[in-house]
Amino acid sequence: MNVIVCVRQTPDTESAIKIAADGRTINTDGLKYVLGPYDEYSHEAAVQLVEKNGGEVTAISFGPERVKETLRNCLAIGASRAVHIHDEDTSHDDALAIATALAAAIKPMSYDLIFTSNKGTDSDRGLVGAMLAERLGLPYVGLVSELELEDGGKALMCGRDVEGGQREKIKVTLPAVICAQKGLREPRYASLMNIMQAKKKPLETKTAAELGVDTAGAVKLEVEKMEYPPQRPPGRLVEGGSVDEKVKELVRLLKEEAKVL
Amino acid sequence: MGNGIWVIGEGKGELSRATCECLSEARRLAGEEKVSCLLLGSGVSSWAGQAGKFGADEVLVCDNAELGKYNLETWAHLVAAAVDSKKPDLVLVPATTHGSELAARVAARLGLGLASEVVSLSRGDDGQFRAVRPMFAGKVRVTVRFKENGTRMATVRPNVLTLAETNRSGAVSSLDFGKPEKTGADMVSVETRGEGSSVDLSEASIVVSGGRGLKGPENFHLVHTLAEVLGGAVGASRMVVDAGWKEHSCQVGQTGRVVTPDLYIAVGISGAIQHLVGMQNAGCIVAINNNPEAAIFKVADYGLVGDLFEVLPALTEELKRSRN
Amino acid sequence: MSQTMTEKPSGFCFELSEDHKMVQKMVRDFASEHLAPRAAHYDRTCEFPWENVKKMAELGLMGVTVPEELGGAGMDSLAYSIVIEEISRACAATGVITAVQNSLGEYPLMAFGTEEQKKKYLPLMARGEKIAAYALTEPGSGSDSASMQTRCELQGDHWVLNGQKNWITNSTGAEIFIVYATKDPDLKHKGICCFIVEKGWEGFTVGKHEETLGVRASGTCGLTFENCKVPRENLLGVEGEGFKIAMQALDTGRVGIAAQAVGIAQAALDNALRYSKERQQFKKAISEFQLVQEMLVQMAVEIDAARLMLYRAALKRDSGEKFTKEASMAKLYCSEVAMRAALNAVQVHGGYGYSKEYPVERLLRDAKVTQIYEGTSEIQKLVIARELLRD
Numbered sequence: 001m002n003v004i005v006c007v008r009q010t011p012d013t014e015s016a017i018k019i020a021a022d023g024r025t026i027n028t029d030g031l032k033y034v035l036g037p038y039d040e041y042s043h044e045a046a047v048q049l050v051e052k053n054g055g056e057v058t059a060i061s062f063g064p065e066r067v068k069e070t071l072r073n074c075l076a077i078g079a080s081r082a083v084h085i086h087d088e089d090t091s092h093d094d095a096l097a098i099a100t101a102l103a104a105a106i107k108p109m110s111y112d113l114i115f116t117s118n119k120g121t122d123s124d125r126g127l128v129g130a131m132l133a134e135r136l137g138l139p140y141v142g143l144v145s146e147l148e149l150e151d152g153g154k155a156l157m158c159g160r161d162v163e164g165g166q167r168e169k170i171k172v173t174l175p176a177v178i179c180a181q182k183g184l185r186e187p188r189y190a191s192l193m194n195i196m197q198a199k200k201k202p203l204e205t206k207t208a209a210e211l212g213v214d215t216a217g218a219v220k221l222e223v224e225k226m227e228y229p230p231q232r233p234p235g236r237l238v239e240g241g242s243v244d245e246k247v248k249e250l251v252r253l254l255k256e257e258a259k260v261l
Numbered sequence: 262m263g264n265g266i267w268v269i270g271e272g273k274g275e276l277s278r279a280t281c282e283c284l285s286e287a288r289r290l291a292g293e294e295k296v297s298c299l300l301l302g303s304g305v306s307s308w309a310g311q312a313g314k315f316g317a318d319e320v321l322v323c324d325n326a327e328l329g330k331y332n333l334e335t336w337a338h339l340v341a342a343a344v345d346s347k348k349p350d351l352v353l354v355p356a357t358t359h360g361s362e363l364a365a366r367v368a369a370r371l372g373l374g375l376a377s378e379v380v381s382l383s384r385g386d387d388g389q390f391r392a393v394r395p396m397f398a399g400k401v402r403v404t405v406r407f408k409e410n411g412t413r414m415a416t417v418r419p420n421v422l423t424l425a426e427t428n429r430s431g432a433v434s435s436l437d438f439g440k441p442e443k444t445g446a447d448m449v450s451v452e453t454r455g456e457g458s459s460v461d462l463s464e465a466s467i468v469v470s471g472g473r474g475l476k477g478p479e480n481f482h483l484v485h486t487l488a489e490v491l492g493g494a495v496g497a498s499r500m501v502v503d504a505g506w507k508e509h510s511c512q513v514g515q516t517g518r519v520v521t522p523d524l525y526i527a528v529g530i531s532g533a534i535q536h537l538v539g540m541q542n543a544g545c546i547v548a549i550n551n552n553p554e555a556a557i558f559k560v561a562d563y564g565l566v567g568d569l570f571e572v573l574p575a576l577t578e579e580l581k582r583s584r585n
Numbered sequence: 586m587s588q589t590m591t592e593k594p595s596g597f598c599f600e601l602s603e604d605h606k607m608v609q610k611m612v613r614d615f616a617s618e619h620l621a622p623r624a625a626h627y628d629r630t631c632e633f634p635w636e637n638v639k640k641m642a643e644l645g646l647m648g649v650t651v652p653e654e655l656g657g658a659g660m661d662s663l664a665y666s667i668v669i670e671e672i673s674r675a676c677a678a679t680g681v682i683t684a685v686q687n688s689l690g691e692y693p694l695m696a697f698g699t700e701e702q703k704k705k706y707l708p709l710m711a712r713g714e715k716i717a718a719y720a721l722t723e724p725g726s727g728s729d730s731a732s733m734q735t736r737c738e739l740q741g742d743h744w745v746l747n748g749q750k751n752w753i754t755n756s757t758g759a760e761i762f763i764v765y766a767t768k769d770p771d772l773k774h775k776g777i778c779c780f781i782v783e784k785g786w787e788g789f790t791v792g793k794h795e796e797t798l799g800v801r802a803s804g805t806c807g808l809t810f811e812n813c814k815v816p817r818e819n820l821l822g823v824e825g826e827g828f829k830i831a832m833q834a835l836d837t838g839r840v841g842i843a844a845q846a847v848g849i850a851q852a853a854l855d856n857a858l859r860y861s862k863e864r865q866q867f868k869k870a871i872s873e874f875q876l877v878q879e880m881l882v883q884m885a886v887e888i889d890a891a892r893l894m895l896y897r898a899a900l901k902r903d904s905g906e907k908f909t910k911e912a913s914m915a916k917l918y919c920s921e922v923a924m925r926a927a928l929n930a931v932q933v934h935g936g937y938g939y940s941k942e943y944p945v946e947r948l949l950r951d952a953k954v955t956q957i958y959e960g961t962s963e964i965q966k967l968v969i970a971r972e973l974l975r976d
Contacts, residue, residue, distance in 0.1 A: 017397045038516065069606075095375070096374075124397070127368075127377055129362075130363075131366070138445070139444055142362045143358055162357070168451050169451075170448055171449050183508075189615050191611075192649060195604060195611070199604070222407075224405065225404050227402055228400075235558070235564055236562075237558070237563075237565070243575050251583055254563070261524075554864055554865060
């Protein structure tokens with residue numbers, strides 16, 4: 001079973017995010033980039049499926065040169081090979097543009113399943129998975145938190161939680177695109193042995209032009225400005241001598257001042 | 262321009278609140294132009310009145326017994342065909358699990374610009390729509406413009422925009438959507454989750470979250486009891502989820518849910534930045550912590566310094582008393 | 586080994602290679618998630634941290650520089666330094682356990698072992714299936730190790746060991762002991778032999794656990810040899826070569842202790858930074874007071890210098906050249922920096938720093954030993970002086 005996992009390189013979630021002088025992008029000085037936190041789960045799900053059923057995992061990512069570092073990290077946590085769609089223009093970081101480029105790169109490959117993840121913790125879009133499925137004409141199941149192969153590996157039973165306290169079970173025939181929810185599989189660390197082995201695994205680079213994709217033309221949105229969210233005014237500590245007094249005062253404030261009860 | 266604004270509705274038994282929020286926003290943006298609500302499913306015609314109440318001039322329905330079970334590909338096929346034939350200026354979709362994947366497929370199929378997880382929309386003097394959406398889990402927000410004319414799409418984050426009622430009745434028109442496609446995915450079952458609070462985290466108007474201060478999973482019942490008295494949902498910090506005390510679906514924060522309830526109560530949560538970005542847009546934040554220097558107090562409207570094992574039972578009792 | 590990790594940089598290069606960065610990130614993430622939360626527990630109970638060791642073994646951390654074909658990761662000393670630093674930043678006791686395994690257990694075998702000895706012992710150690718200890722120090726000989734009293738005598742096809750060892754790290758967990766003994770104390774360093782001794786052999790007993798100030802979970806015990814029979818094939822190197830093995834292992838070991846010290850110092854700075862930004866006095870964060878900033882700055886500058894010295898010693902070792910001076914300089918400076926950083930971190934925390942509620946008091950206790958073991962600061966100075974005055 002061959003599994004493709006589409007990953008995104010994102011700034012470490014502990015990074016301080018500062019707006020750049022152009023007022024439209026972030027200041028990337030000193031930012032540390034990592035494999036997206038959600039992608040760790042989808043990557044692990046892909047690797048475990050292959051470990052159990054044979055085949056290989058291909059990690060694929062779109063973006064500038066630095067993305068190679070993240071792909072090499074994928075090679076150290078179980079991917080057999082990696083494909084980098086190289087594009088230095090950060091204004092092409094657009095869901096439809098990425099999905100279009102990924103679809104063009106994936107189409108000629110041999111695969112049974114494609115994983116994507118919830119969203120980039122930077123872009124907060126969560127669109128690429130479904131868009132990729134559409135571009136490849138494949139079924140898609142989003143935010144999957146449980147999966148099981150069925151029908152001798154020809155289908156996948158997916159479980160997911162949706163709004164309204166509902167749990168859905170969706171059976172999908174392969175090939176399909178699956179977006180993994182956080183927690184689907186516990187990600188592994190790159191062992192020292194695997195870091196050494198990763199150096200021997202292939203990492204292929206392609207450009208959008210080589211794939212016959214007009215990335216710029218696929219970008220439909222433009223950022224006009226970037227701002228910090230409004231600051232919350234400082235709050236205050238609830239006064240009172242005993243716990244009971246504090247609690248009574250809190251309930252009074254919530255009712256009379258904040259009017260939320 | 263002049264082709265009106267569409268809202269792709271969803272619901273269960275009735276229109277969802279998130280759909281009503283989209284309709285209210287569409288009404289505000291449309292001015293004198295037409296707002297249409299598109300409904301797909303079995304028995305959805307009965308929601309038309311509600312759609313009118315929140316601003317729809319017309320309700321386009323595809324009410325078909327064959328559409329009893331949600332199927333993304335079928336839905337995307339039907340919605341894309343309808344959008345393509347009528348070319349509305351703007352299509353709003355609730356940014357729920359179903360709405361988000363549906364909007365993405367439709368946008369990809371038709372090659373349309375889609376702004377996702379939008380928290381505010383505007384229309385400039387030039388008639389252009391602009392959308393504001395958070396990035397980096399809300400550490401910054403961007404205003405985006407659509408580069409092309411024609412239909413633009415946006416998914417709207419629930420619980421952010423305000424509801425506004427009108428006196429419209431929601432006249433029903435039927436639209437020929439064509440035949441549903443056969444697809445590779447099949448909804449096998451939909452069950453109501455049993456465990457924990459039945460109120461969903463991202464839709465809840467009150468959320469009570471617990472953190473490391475609870476010292477162990479065996480003490481989480483204190484949070485559940487308080488949430489129950491308030492009719493709210495239960496959340497958790499990342500540390501608690503990573504330690505296996507609560508399931509991932511409860512996690513509030515950068516790699517969990519972003520919540521915007523009217524009232525958020527953080528219990529024994531120190532307030533790491535990854536947690537703060539998931540709840541700092543709540544209407545009112547209450548923090549209960551024994552460390553007066555915890556970062557959570559910097560964002561809290563009301564802070565209560567104390568031992569949560571004393572404060573929580575007392576607060577639960579006081580709320581019970583004041584409710585009676 | 587080194588060639589597989591890094592291209593030789595032209596001129597000075599202050600940037601880690603991508604592979605070294607990957608190692609750093611992995612160990613840092615692992616240590617903060619799995620080691621740090623239990624560090625206080627192990628410090629309190631003095632239990633040998635088996636749970637840590639098991640997980641670290643899976644990641645290859647128990648055999649960083651052992652070749653791949655012998656069960657290790659086949660990485661270089663720079664990677665090894667990064668591993669020990671990051672582990673020690675979370676849990677200094679686990680740091681020294683790992684350092685002893687890698688540099689005092691595995692290194693002597695890699696450098697002096699026969700093919701049979703390597704094949705028999707290295708995979709077990711590299712995979713973390715067996716923990717190693719290094720028995721040089723005695724009740725009466727610390728810095729002056731050539732004056733050791735533990736005797737070895739060849740009797741037919743085996744050696745017989747008699748004597749006592751003291752302060753032996755890893756003893757409660759170890760199953761393989763690198764033991765030094767002398768044929769005749771009058772021969773001084775020329776009489777010393779090195780042996781591989783297994784736990785459970787007749788005449789060899791591990792004493793009670795020693796209560797220590799810091800690195801309390803490192804399994805430190807005394808050892809007793811009473812007519813302990815060691816097969817001839819378990820002599821490591823040749824007869825009388827023991828002192829050379831001990832000193833070379835200590836050169837490597839000192840790089841490990843320097844790394845441990847940098848990790849402790851970094852943890853001290855991490856804690857001081859976090860606390861000083863949180864703690865409010867006179868209505869502002871104490872990090873805004875310049876006298877507090879002075880302490881933070883001193884820590885940051887010294888840690889930076891210490892880390893560069895550590896990396897330099899590791900790179901020198903990987904180059905194959907003699908690195909005695911660089912290792913001693915790094916060990917001396919890094920351990921002094923760790924001690925000053927820990928003291929400053931406690932000071933920044935004020936009364937809370939003196940309490941068990943915050944981890945900085947543990948860092949202070951852990952830091953102290955880095956100035957003592959594997960050669961005290963004073964011994965390092967003698968080594969450096971000797972190297973300086975050699976020509």
